[in-house]
Amino acid sequence: MDFDLTEDQRLLTESVVRLLGDTYSFEQRKQMLSLPNGYSERLWRQYAELGLLGLPFAEDFGGFGGGPVDVMLLMQAFGRHLVLEPYLATVVLSGTALRLAGSDAQQAEIIPAIVSGKTTLAFAHYERQARYDMTDVLTAAKHQDDWLLDGAKSVVLHGDTADQLLVSARTSGERDDPQGLSLFMVDASSPGITRHGYALRDGSRAAEISFSSVHLPTEALLGEQDNALPVIERVVQAGIAATAAEVVGGMETLQAMTLDYLRTRQQFGRPIGENQALQHRAAEMLVNLEQGRSMAMLATMMLGEPDPAERARNISLAKVGVGQAGRFVSQNAIQLHGGIGMTDEYAAGHFFRRIMVFEHLFGDIAYHLDKLADDID
Structure with missing residues (x-):
């Protein structure tokens, strides 16, 4: 299987990285939290200008004509910065329902308004x-x-x-x-x-x-x-794949923050990262991150699986795998940071809370393990 990005995907990733790097520092995000809608409407318009809001929609409606991999790349970038805008609710969840079930008239009326940033769902x-x-x-x-x-x-x-x-x-x-x-x-x-x-x-x-x-x-x-149940199931599966990618982005940032902290935090005259036990813990975090990344990719690939039972089974597997990896990485990041990790003034605790919220969206680990067990029976 070819995992190389296309030229369009590389350009998409680079443009999103530049935008979020300029506009989504931790301090800027805290300011956005206090806005009336809880997110930046100015940034929402910028997403529209970059074509991000039209990413999964057909070109006939002003969209980009992208697929699940394009959405995965975007959601990973969002996860690295704890993005607050309603992309998941509007484009991924509601957009999937519109693409699967909307009539020609409904799609022609609503999708261009989403793509242009004029309406949220x-x-x-x-x-x-x-x-x-x-x-x-x-x-x-x-x-x-x-x-x-x-x-x-x-x-x-x-x-x-x-x-x-x-x-x-x-x-x-x-x-x-x-x-x-x-x-x-x-x-x-x-x-x-x-x-x-x-x-x-x-x-x-x-x-x-x-x-x-x-x-x-x-x-x-x-x-x-x-x-409508088959459509609802597809919408939830798209949500699982998107949030799995976002958790991977969050784990990437937590891993980088933790390594930096281990290198710079001094105790007894030397960096705490010289402690072999902490090095082993950081290595385990990396292993879990990569396992989570693989499971998020599985969820993305399974969105196109025509067999409903096979698609549901694999996406449940991915939900469990990413949930377990996210929990391990985020909990260990907090533990290695010590008390500062859970303060509002430090970003690590905010990533931890985002990953925990995502673990409970669309069914938690226990729920999907039960589903997988029922399939075996």
Whole structure:
């Protein structure tokens, strides 16, 4: 298998590295956290100018026409700087749903607005009682003259600031029925919608969203009625691959920070990195980083796998592998830094918290291990 980057991919990586190197220092990021939306709208426009928001979309809609590898490279770069902008929510999650299920008219209307940076989206699927179960949906949509939406969604990434919400709802069947789920495009300013925004442990934004008798036009339905679960599964798998790549970027930065600290921190008149036990620990961190990188690449490659069972199994394997590697690298980075590692004034603790948040998105390690065990049975 050829792992060399194409010329376009090299240029993409170089341009993103330059942009983030100039605009995303640790101090600059802390300033962005205090902005009204929790991220920089100016940088979001710059992403649009560079074509980053159109990366996975077809050229017919103003996109770049890229694939999963292009997104992986971008997310790794984002992970090195703890990027706050809603790329995952808008381009990866909602964008995947649009590309898979959107009608020609829906794609022609919404995708160019995403590519130009004029609109942001949030994917609202998980509910409080469901934990990670993708079929456990109580939010319901009933069709009369139009659609009437009622229910609530939990931990909606960037749901407090999104212009549009991509909402899953039950249109038939019982609570845990795999059939009967549908997806809807919902204007976030529609009457009957209440959003409570908050910061996650890593500073990124999420929201609890409730829907009370929200009227939706017939054309708000995205894709096939009652058969949205395969699309939802593909959206979640794209999210797992993207966050796995971002965790790899975070581990790279933590590894570099830790090595630098071991070289410069003096104790008893010599660098602590001369201690052989600490050298062994740093070597184990590197091994875990590379194992995590391999698993993130597996998740990216599996996005194109046509067999749903094989794709799901391998992406669960990748989720477990990257989660275990991220936990090992981040915990050991904190331990080797000592008390300074968890202070708000030092970047290491922020990377640790981001990696821990990602471990619990789209199912934690235990959840995916259970899935893999069920497959064996």
